[in-house]
Amino acid sequence: MVICANRNADRYAQFAPVIADGESGFRGPLAGIAAALRACASEWLLTVPVDCPQPPRDLAVRLHDVALGENRDVVVVSDGVRVEPMFALYRNTLAANAEDALRKDMPVVRWQQGLNRALVDFSTRAPEFGNLNTLEEFRQWEQGAHG
Numbered sequence: 001m002v003i004c005a006n007r008n009a010d011r012y013a014q015f016a017p018v019i020a021d022g023e024s025g026f027r028g029p030l031a032g033i034a035a036a037l038r039a040c041a042s043e044w045l046l047t048v049p050v051d052c053p054q055p056p057r058d059l060a061v062r063l064h065d066v067a068l069g070e071n072r073d074v075v076v077v078s079d080g081v082r083v084e085p086m087f088a089l090y091r092n093t094l095a096a097n098a099e100d101a102l103r104k105d106m107p108v109v110r111w112q113q114g115l116n117r118a119l120v121d122f123s124t125r126a127p128e129f130g131n132l133n134t135l136e137e138f139r140q141w142e143q144g145a146h147g
Contacts, residue, residue, distance in 0.1 A: 002039065003050070004032030029086060030101060030108050037095035049086040051131040053141055056122065063089035066120050073116040080123025085109045087129060 001016045009018040019039050021031035029049075037045055044067070046060050056062075063075040067089055074094065077087035085108045090098075094115065101111040122129065132138045 002036060004036050028108075030098065030106065030111060033090070033108065034095065034098035034102050037090060037092055037098050040092040040095070043092055045090045045092055047086055047088050047090070049131060051133060052087075052129060053132060054128060055087065056125055056128045059087065060089065062120055062122075066118050067091075070118050071116075072118040074112055075118045075120055076112055077122050077129065078119040079126040079129050080121065081126070083109060083112075083119060084122075084129050085112055088112065 003012045003016050003018050004021070005012050005018050006020050009020065012018050019032075019035050021035050033045075033047060036047065044064065046063070048055050048059070059077070063077070066072065067075045073091045075089045077084040097115070098111070101114075132141055
């Protein structure tokens with residue numbers, strides 16, 4: 001496990017190694033994915049956004065099963081309403097492709113659409129992909145999860 005971050009690296013480092021974007025400034029999620037793919041030592045890279053407190057426990061297994069079964073390079077979650085591009089599994093061979101898309105300033109979803117992509121249906125479990133964007137949302141989640 002690694003954390004992609006451009007700030008607060010010392011704080012995050014207590015949880016996992018931290019990788020910064022290869023580009024200066026804040027280039028968005030594709031910059032983090034490109035950096036993680038560049039550093040990836042395994043065949044696959046699973047990405048999960050940091051603001052999702054409880055992604056499905058079987059996320060990696062389900063994505064991996066589809067990737068292998070359909071011979072895909074990237075597998076992305078669909079929650080039944082929309083594609084969730086930050087919940088994805090990538091072959092590590094996509095590092096150069098991600099860097100090229102970053103140079104072209106592509107959004108993650110558009111980059112993924114141009115790849116050998118499959119979507120995995122998690123529509124019956126959409127709430128597991130919820131994210132926390134405010135302190136109030138975090139407190140509500142904390143009370144519900146631990147209260």
